Amino acid sequence: MKILVTGGAGFIGSNVADAYLQAGHEVVIVDNLVTGNRRNINPKAIFYEMDICDESLSEVFAKEKPDMVNHHSAQISVPLSIENPLLDVINNVYGWVNVLQNCVRTGVKKVIYISSGGAIYGEAEEYPTSEKYNPKPLSIYAINKSVGEDYLYFYRHQYGLNYTVLRYANVYGPRQISQGEAGVVSLFTEKLLKGEIPTVYRYDNEPDGMIRDYVYVGDVVQANLLALERGEGEVFNIGTSIPTTTKDLYYAIAKQLGINREPYYGPARKGDLHRSLLSCEKAKKVLGWKPETGLSEGISQVIKYFKELQ
Numbered sequence: 354m355k356i357l358v359t360g361g362a363g364f365i366g367s368n369v370a371d372a373y374l375q376a377g378h379e380v381v382i383v384d385n386l387v388t389g390n391r392r393n394i395n396p397k398a399i400f401y402e403m404d405i406c407d408e409s410l411s412e413v414f415a416k417e418k419p420d421m422v423n424h425h426s427a428q429i430s431v432p433l434s435i436e437n438p439l440l441d442v443i444n445n446v447y448g449w450v451n452v453l454q455n456c457v458r459t460g461v462k463k464v465i466y467i468s469s470g471g472a473i474y475g476e477a478e479e480y481p482t483s484e485k486y487n488p489k490p491l492s493i494y495a496i497n498k499s500v501g502e503d504y505l506y507f508y509r510h511q512y513g514l515n516y517t518v519l520r521y522a523n524v525y526g527p528r529q530i531s532q533g534e535a536g537v538v539s540l541f542t543e544k545l546l547k548g549e550i551p552t553v554y555r556y557d558n559e560p561d562g563m564i565r566d567y568v569y570v571g572d573v574v575q576a577n578l579l580a581l582e583r584g585e586g587e588v589f590n591i592g593t594s595i596p597t598t599t600k601d602l603y604y605a606i607a608k609q610l611g612i613n614r615e616p617y618y619g620p621a622r623k624g625d626l627h628r629s630l631l632s633c634e635k636a637k638k639v640l641g642w643k644p645e646t647g648l649s650e651g652i653s654q655v656i657k658y659f660k661e662l663q
């Protein structure tokens with residue numbers, strides 16, 4: 354099968370592209386390298402350095418005629434989406450609709466859309482949160498991710514375009530850049546390796562920092578492999594359902610590096626949710642997916658990655 358991966362030079366998209374190639378598929382990558390990196394691009398993939406908003410995206414679709422599209426490209430920063438809403442709308446709505454229009458024009462059979470379970474549910478009353486919970490987004494990024502899902506429903510109804518949505522928790526692992534809320538594992542690891550002490554952001558009533566569901570990229574890749582064949586017209590949370598505070602995360606990383614110092618503390622940033630935790634029973638039942646990598650093992654892979662880069 355020929356699969357076009359948008360954002361395939363980025364952290365998660367490049368790991369997914371590698372796995373698709375490994376599984377014997379042909380892979381085409383479209384990425385404007387705004388946060389992605391050339392070194393992540395598998396040499397066996399066909400690469401177009403291009404913005405998904407570009408009109409010339411139609412030439413890529415016409416030439417490559419992908420069977421499936423896996424959509425990982427996005428503006429990924431929650432604080433930036435609040436500072437500059439239009440930037441987020443352009444990347445995460447306009448660009449996405451441009452991808453969808455091209456899918457319809459060239460007869461793409463299915464799209465896998467990457468949404469954010471860590472963002473779209475907002476401060477959910479259901480905890481851990483299942484897919485049945487009605488999204489209550491509290492950032493521009495979260496609104497646009499949720500709207501992206503709505504487009505899929507329309508395109509399926511109107512044009513018969515098949516889809517699967519994967520709503521990720523906080524993904525971490527090798528190749529993640531240390532920016533944005535989701536990059537905290539990379540950020541802490543990089544800083545500690547440089548001998549610096551990172552800051553744990555927190556709300557006044559939560560001295561240990563925010564609660565998050567950290568899922569390892571290798572497990573997320575497995576979900577993307579399974580979604581090639583399963584989960585038609587369905588939405589799945591992809592996480593661990595294990596709550597971790599930012600402070601616990603800091604100590605888990607510091608311990609593996611043999612560092613015995615308190616972190617700094619600072620106030621939560623715009624758009625930071627107090628807690629997010631996903632229920633992933635549906636992915637277990639329908640996709641046959643479950644997370645296999647514990648936080649400690651995942652952290653050791655991130656440390657190894659940064660040490661190799663040094």
Ligand SMILES: NC(=O)c1ccc[n+]([C@@H]2O[C@H](COP(=O)([O-])OP(=O)(O)OC[C@H]3O[C@@H](n4cnc5c(N)ncnc54)[C@H](O)[C@@H]3O)[C@@H](O)[C@H]2O)c1
Binds near residue numbers: 363388389530
């Ligand atoms: N990292 C997480 O914890 C997490 C959680 C939930 C959802 N997601 C989603 O997963 C996807 C991948 O995130 P990531 O963490 O790998 O981030 P990333 O920044 O590493 O990957 C995004 C990629 O998209 C590319 N890109 C951005 N805008 C583009 C555009 N307009 N045209 C073409 N390419 C563009 C970037 O250069 C980058 O390579 C995103 O859709 C993100 O919203 C990530």
